[in-house]
Amino acid sequence: MHAPTTPAMPSLAWRLKDQEIADVSTYVRGSWGNNAPAVSSGDVAAVRKQLLP
Ligand code: HEM
Structure with a gap:
């Protein structure tokens, strides 16, 4: 039996540019x-690199 969640x-990572996320x-x-x-686009690029190596 599965409880509903x-x-x-949905991930927006693929469709937003670094600058848009910033x-x-x-x-x-x-x-x-x-x-x-x-937040700068450089900050976003650094986090992306960390999360999606
Ligand atoms: C740039 C646009 C967006 C931002 C910044 C954003 C941000 C967030 C954040 C911070 C939360 C967590 C809220 C909390 O737990 O208190 C959240 C939850 C959620 N968002 Fe978004 N969101 C965006 C766009 C969207 C879009 C386009 C959709 C649907 C097509 C969506 C669907 C959801 C759903 C369903 C949840 C609840 C997820 C869960 O409880 O597991 N969001 N969003």
């Missing part, structure tokens, strides 16, 4: 009272 979020991350980190520094 909520739908998982832009949305920067937006989230600076909205709704958040006040974190911006």
Whole structure:
């Protein structure tokens, strides 16, 4: 017997450029009272390399 699970979020990694991920991350980190520094496309490239060697 399998318990139902909520739908998982599809990966967007293949369709978003580094700059686009940087832009949305920067937006989230600076909205709704958040006040974190911006994310650069270089930051995204480094994380991609770490996650998808
Ligand atoms: C750039 C666009 C998007 C961002 C930044 C984003 C971000 C997130 C984040 C941070 C969560 C986790 C929320 C939490 O646990 O509190 C989440 C969950 C989810 N997202 Fe997205 N999302 C995006 C686009 C989408 C799209 C296009 C879809 C559907 C086609 C989607 C479907 C889902 C689903 C179903 C979950 C729940 C997954 C689960 O609970 O396992 N998201 N998203």
